[in-house]
Amino acid sequence: GSAVNRRPLRSCGATAALSVALLLSACTGGARGAAGSGGVGDPLFPSLGNGGYQVGHYGLDLDYDIKKRHLDATAEITATAKADLRSFQLDLQGLRVTEVQVDGEDAEFSRKGHKLTVRPAEGLRKGAEFRTRVDYDGTPQAMTDPDKTTEGWVKTRDGAFVSGEPAGSMTWFPGNNHPGDKATYDFTLTVPKGYTAVANGELRSERTAKGHTTFRWHNGRPMASYLATATIGKFEVHTSRTPDGLPLYVAVDPAEAKASKEALEQLPEIVQWESKLFGPYPFSSSGAIVDNTPARIDWLALESQTKPVYAGAPDTVTVVHEMAHQWFGDSVTPKTWRDTWLNESFATYAEWLWEEHEGGKTPQQQFDALYKDTAPTKRWDFPPGNPGKAKNVTGTPVYERGAMLLQELRNAVGDKTFFTILKQWPAKYRYGNADSADFIAFCQERTDVDLTGLFDTWLYGKGKPNRVY
Numbered sequence: 425g426s427a428v429n430r431r432p433l434r435s436c437g438a439t440a441a442l443s444v445a446l447l448l449s450a451c452t453g454g455a456r457g458a459a460g461s462g463g464v465g466d467p468l469f470p471s472l473g474n475g476g477y478q479v480g481h482y483g484l485d486l487d488y489d490i491k492k493r494h495l496d497a498t499a500e501i502t503a504t505a506k507a508d509l510r511s512f513q514l515d516l517q518g519l520r521v522t523e524v525q526v527d528g529e530d531a532e533f534s535r536k537g538h539k540l541t542v543r544p545a546e547g548l549r550k551g552a553e554f555r556t557r558v559d560y561d562g563t564p565q566a567m568t569d570p571d572k573t574t575e576g577w578v579k580t581r582d583g584a585f586v587s588g589e590p591a592g593s594m595t596w597f598p599g600n601n602h603p604g605d606k607a608t609y610d611f612t613l614t615v616p617k618g619y620t621a622v623a624n625g626e627l628r629s630e631r632t633a634k635g636h637t638t639f640r641w642h643n644g645r646p647m648a649s650y651l652a653t654a655t656i657g658k659f660e661v662h663t664s665r666t667p668d669g670l671p672l673y674v675a676v677d678p679a680e681a682k683a684s685k686e687a688l689e690q691l692p693e694i695v696q697w698e699s700k701l702f703g704p705y706p707f708s709s710s711g712a713i714v715d716n717t718p719a720r721i722d723w724l725a726l727e728s729q730t731k732p733v734y735a736g737a738p739d740t741v742t743v744v745h746e747m748a749h750q751w752f753g754d755s756v757t758p759k760t761w762r763d764t765w766l767n768e769s770f771a772t773y774a775e776w777l778w779e780e781h782e783g784g785k786t787p788q789q790q791f792d793a794l795y796k797d798t799a800p801t802k803r804w805d806f807p808p809g810n811p812g813k814a815k816n817v818t819g820t821p822v823y824e825r826g827a828m829l830l831q832e833l834r835n836a837v838g839d840k841t842f843f844t845i846l847k848q849w850p851a852k853y854r855y856g857n858a859d860s861a862d863f864i865a866f867c868q869e870r871t872d873v874d875l876t877g878l879f880d881t882w883l884y885g886k887g888k889p890n891r892v893y
């Protein structure tokens with residue numbers, strides 16, 4: 425495409441023909457969550473996402489030159505307008521946008537921070553389905569989270585390690601970058617021959633021509649943008665099936681092969697075991713991507729849908745953790761970034777159940793050890809149901825205190841109801857979104873025990889909670 429933004433948005437002063445309301449929303453970013461502009465008003469990440477439309481599908485066509493670190497890409501986004509829209513915004517950080525079309529017609533666009541504002545030639549009517557095509561290129565840059573971790577498109581020796589929690593997806597594709605808007609995805613990834621490009625879902629084809637290989641991946645179930653990956657490198661690829669017949673695709677950087685062998689060999693058993701605990705595995709395939717990443721990535725893994733990414737060789741409990749997220753986080757996704765405890769508490773509790781299954785401590789013993797622990801800890805720093813600050817989005821309380829809450833819940837409702845909850849929660853909200861209020865109501869409907877005190881204390885109370893059960 426051409427180097428310049430060919431049809432820049434008119435300056436706000438020149439939009440006299442627009443109504444005042446549209447002007448406000450187009451030029452000031454509008455009220456929190458206003459249709460078409462701003463962000464969706466997330467409590468922790470208010471600038472992410474857009475409330476004006478719902479995406480149905482992303483078609484991402486990426487061509488990556490590994491030597492030059494150059495990405496040449498097109499995104500085709502099919503969405504439905506939730507209100508009459510004169511303009512709307514996508515999230516995209518960095519890179520150069522060369523052209524935007526809506527329903528086949530050139531659209532005006534402008535950029536500010538990570539907001540790409542698109543003004544279609546014709547306004548969009550509420551309920552209308554529309555297709556946006558964005559041509560873009562450049563060198564994707566990783567980003568630093570409020571918690572100082574690195575995410576997004578992270579350069580590796582031989583390609584890129586691509587992860588997106590919470591905001592990193594916008595470093596490599598334009599979209600409605602908020603967990604509240606889930607969509608299906610197709611990826612067409614072209615890399616130099618000899619390299620492998622791995623995305624979510626199932627590999628539809630792999631074709632080599634003129635020194636390049638194109639991998640087509642199809643992710644047919646709704647997915648939050650933070651769970652998308654397109655990890656590229658030299659990988660050893662192993663395909664297999666679980667005893668139930670679920671296809672597995674495992675890509676491992678040769679430098680991590682030895683150290684990850686033991687954990688990856690248990691993947692089929694882990695998926696099978698979790699399917700008994702949490703109900704049927706929600707997707708059509710599973711797997712893992714184990715990469716060799718720069719040392720500045722100081723976190724280990726992300727539960728990318730169907731294919732968790734590991735920044736280095738994982739141990740077995742980490743695989744158990746990321747696979748549990750396929751039910752808790754991926755299939756059932758938080759409505760906002762305030763609700764990550766709904767992901768991490770269950771994934772941590774799954775680790776505890778696995779350790780017990782392997783002959784180790786019981787979850788109650790894990791709880792007791794953490795409760796009694798007097799070493800300096802961040803465990804009680806904030807209530808998991810109200811992390812308050814963006815840097816707390818995946819903080820220790822979300823994991824540990826969240827899992828302890830689940831143990832208290834188990835003690836309150838009894839094993840039978842608790843294990844029913846572990847199955848029915850992912851069944852009820854399968855492929856959708858849920859928040860803390862949904863979970864509290866869901867649990868309360870299944871027991872005569874009044875759970876108010878338990879949730880008030882463990883989810884919302886300040887400081888180290890008093891035991892309720």
Ligand code: ARG
Nearest residue numbers: 569573575589723725726818
């Ligand atoms: N959800 C991931 C896990 O628990 C952690 C991701 C942490 N990433 C971050 N940027 N803080 O497996």
Ligand code: ZN
Nearest residue numbers: 745767768771
């Ligand atoms: Zn996790």
